Amino acid sequence: MTLFTEFGRYLLMIKGMFSKPENWKMYWKELMHQCNEIGIGSLGIVVIISAFMGAVSALQTAYQLVSPVIPMSTVAQIVRDTVILEFAPTLVCIVLAGVVGSKIASELGNMRVSEQIDALEIMGINTKAYLVLPKILAALIVIPLLVVVSAALGIYGGQLASTTAGILSPAQYETGLLQYFQPYNVFFALVKAYTFSFIISSIPAYYGYHVEGGALEIGRSSTKAVVVSCVSILGADYVLAALLLH
Amino acid sequence: MIEVKNIRKGFGEKTVLNGVSVTMHPGKCNLIIGASGSGKTVFMKCMVGLLVPDEGEICYNDKDFNKLNDEERKEIRQQIGMLFQGSALFDSLTVEQNIMFPLNMFTRDSYATKLKRVNEVLDRVNLKDVNKKFPAELSGGMKKRVGIARAIVLNPKYLFVDEPNSGLDPQTSLVIDKLVKEITLEYNITTVVNTHDMNSVMEIGDHIIFMFQGKKEWEGSNKEIIFNKNERLNEFIFASEFLKDAKDMRMLEQTGKIDENRDMDKLIK
Numbered sequence: 262m263t264l265f266t267e268f269g270r271y272l273l274m275i276k277g278m279f280s281k282p283e284n285w286k287m288y289w290k291e292l293m294h295q296c297n298e299i300g301i302g303s304l305g306i307v308v309i310i311s312a313f314m315g316a317v318s319a320l321q322t323a324y325q326l327v328s329p330v331i332p333m334s335t336v337a338q339i340v341r342d343t344v345i346l347e348f349a350p351t352l353v354c355i356v357l358a359g360v361v362g363s364k365i366a367s368e369l370g371n372m373r374v375s376e377q378i379d380a381l382e383i384m385g386i387n388t389k390a391y392l393v394l395p396k397i398l399a400a401l402i403v404i405p406l407l408v409v410v411s412a413a414l415g416i417y418g419g420q421l422a423s424t425t426a427g428i429l430s431p432a433q434y435e436t437g438l439l440q441y442f443q444p445y446n447v448f449f450a451l452v453k454a455y456t457f458s459f460i461i462s463s464i465p466a467y468y469g470y471h472v473e474g475g476a477l478e479i480g481r482s483s484t485k486a487v488v489v490s491c492v493s494i495l496g497a498d499y500v501l502a503a504l505l506l507h
Numbered sequence: 508m509i510e511v512k513n514i515r516k517g518f519g520e521k522t523v524l525n526g527v528s529v530t531m532h533p534g535k536c537n538l539i540i541g542a543s544g545s546g547k548t549v550f551m552k553c554m555v556g557l558l559v560p561d562e563g564e565i566c567y568n569d570k571d572f573n574k575l576n577d578e579e580r581k582e583i584r585q586q587i588g589m590l591f592q593g594s595a596l597f598d599s600l601t602v603e604q605n606i607m608f609p610l611n612m613f614t615r616d617s618y619a620t621k622l623k624r625v626n627e628v629l630d631r632v633n634l635k636d637v638n639k640k641f642p643a644e645l646s647g648g649m650k651k652r653v654g655i656a657r658a659i660v661l662n663p664k665y666l667f668v669d670e671p672n673s674g675l676d677p678q679t680s681l682v683i684d685k686l687v688k689e690i691t692l693e694y695n696i697t698t699v700v701n702t703h704d705m706n707s708v709m710e711i712g713d714h715i716i717f718m719f720q721g722k723k724e725w726e727g728s729n730k731e732i733i734f735n736k737n738e739r740l741n742e743f744i745f746a747s748e749f750l751k752d753a754k755d756m757r758m759l760e761q762t763g764k765i766d767e768n769r770d771m772d773k774l775i776k
Contacts (some may be wrong), residue, residue, distance in 0.1 A: 280577065284612050383555050383623040383667075384609050385584035387577075 265355045277389040278397070279372030292395040299361050299396075299462075300403030310356055311411035314348050315340060319469040322426045335368075337419065337437025342446060346417035350450045351498050353411045353491055354457035357404060362465035365396055366486035369469025370479035378470070393466045400462035401455060408454040449505050456501060457494050464490045508533050509554065509665065509697060514563030516549055523549045524560065532714045536691050536698045540708060541718035542743055547593060547667065547701045550718065554586060554699065555667055556580065567665075588658030588696075589667040594650040596642040596657070602629070603638040606657045613661060628656040632686060648679035652686065655718040657692060666691065668700040684710045705744055706770060707730065717743065 282288040322339045369392060372378045381388045416438065423429045429437070465486035472482045509531040516524040523546045531537045539547050552558040554565055556572055564571045567583050575583070596605050603625055626708045629637065632652040642650060651671060658666060668687055672680035688711040691698040700707065708715060712729035717740045725737045732744065 283581075287612055371598075375593055375598075376591045377597055380555055380589065380591060380595040382557060383584055383587055383589045384612065385581040386612060 270471065271463070273390055274393065274467055274470060278394040279389070280387045280390050283386055283389060288395065288436055289404050291391065294397055295395045295399035296403050298364070299399050300407065302364075303357055303360050303407060306360060307353055307407050307411050308414060310350065310353060311414035312418035314352060314411075314420075315344055315415030315420075316422035318343055318348065318415070318420035319423040319428070320426060323423060323426075325416060332415065332437075334433045334437030334440065336429060336436040338440045340419035340423075341416055341438050341442070344419070345412050345446050345450050349408050349412035349415055350453040350457060351494065353408055354404065354454070354461060354494055355491055357407070358457075358461045358465075358494060361404075362461055362487045362490045364465075365462060365484045366465035366469035366483040369393075369466060370472035372484050373470065373472045374475055375481060378395065378398060389470070393463075393470060396466055397459065397462045400458040404461065405451055405454040408450065412450065438473065443451035449501075452499055452505065454495050454499065458499060460493045461490055464493060508568060508700070510564075510566040510569075511554065511644060512564040514550075514553055514556060514565065514567065516546075516553055516560045523552065523721050526563070526722070527718070527723050528563075529716050529723055529726065531697055531699055533697045534691070535702060535715065536688055536711045537714045538700045538702060538708055538712040539716050539718060540703055540712075540743070541724075542703065543615040543717040545719055546721040547703075551667060551669055551699065551701045556584065583597055585661065586664040587667065588661070588663035588665070588667065588730070590651065590654040590658050591669060591674050592670040594642070594654040596650060596653055597683035598642055600641075601638065602634075602640050602642070602653050605642070605653060606660050609657065609661050611767075620679045624712060625656075629653075631659070631690070645676050648683065651675070651683050655683075655686060655690065659694065659696075662694065663696060663740045666696045666698040668698065670703075672702065672704045677706065680704065680706060682708070687711060708744070711723075719743075766774050 319336055319340045322336045322343075323333070326333070326336060326339075369378075370394070378388050378392070379389065420429075420431065420434045423434060424431050465483075468482040468486035468489070469479075472478050511527060511529045511531075513526050513528050514524055515522065527546075527550060528736060539550060541547050549558060553560045556565070561629055565573060565588075570579070570583075572580065572583060596602075597608065600608065603622070606625045606628060608620050610616065610624060616622070616624075625638070629635070632655050634649060634652050634656070637645065637649065637653070642653070645653065665701050666687075670689060671683050675683065687698060687700065690696065691711075694719055700711070702708065709729050709732075712732070715725075715729060715732055716723055717725040717737070719739050723742045727735065731776055732740070735741065
């Protein structure tokens, strides 16, 4: 199948999601279920990654910052900006592409192979709307929240590591955090978070929804979904940086 | 009434259905039989709208299913119940939740009313104390019965059953066949069964359609099938020597050539 055919099928899937729900209550229930699965289910790994990412970032920045003319509080400033601009949205979303993406692809793939999607279709349910849309909406709701949590934890992790290692005092770190703060960076991070959330949920949903074959194909589609999602995130990251950071 | 008019369906170069026309008898068990690869499953998938035929019409009460808009299709689909080969129960839901799912989606009844209906259909398929069990905790036969319960919970007009006996022992197969037949009569449903099990054919086949290489080769009832003159159908139903001998004996019996002191072993040899 050519890239254009795949992209066409992907667009048709997205278009097919928009129809009047058969029962709003059931769709709402499914959306809440997915928010819980994607958000709460990924919180643990996000907390661990973010804290260590901030800590390592602080230590490595301090190690490289050898000039006597640059104040050590700059470490906090660099940690803040790298965490907000890149680590929290991009790194966390790449990890989530693995965690959430493979889960979405394998869940839908299993439903396709075991004819559960066909069973829903025959009941008269729009499966793209009932199965795919809540996943995408849930990702758009909870992943930006996870990115915000990740940024906060990353910055806190940096403080904890730098004060524990005796590089900076808590007061110096706070001074550094407030230096040259640009709120636009948070906006940029959130734009990235929303874009990546859509990629993380819609690409695996596409691969899972269109699985053909058996258990082996579910595994293959899950792997392919994660790989394509990660590459798409990196591509989108570059495009957004080029467009929004001048 | 379901009418299939001259449908054709192919995948790439391969033609799977080649001009099949048939009218399903209302309120009866309509069986589609044929060897593996004869096009039975594709035919059934076209009928329920999971596949779109390349040519031809699938008419439900004279309305071509593939020419209807989404809302009209949904309406017809809500009159269809289907039991899948692998039962297709939702893994993450209990038996009760599985059967209640169509009720939750399409009715505004209270929980108590829905639960009552779930228990009614579970009782109808002779299942008790399984409400809180998950599909993984059930045997193959029980899964099929839950599948039937879910298919009939909204009182459908049409019931489609794909390979009801696959993976089941002969005794359980018989139970499922009888259940399908009883439900067809009780609810006055038009049932379409896809099978290659000759026991099912003889037990429940009010109207049988034999498919061969994507075409309808023969059509008749279970009373007519044994003495049919169609060579391909006979090759299919009397595939084993044992069945051929059984048929020969039945013919001899009918013509009065076997007396009560017959030597069965000699006859079979």
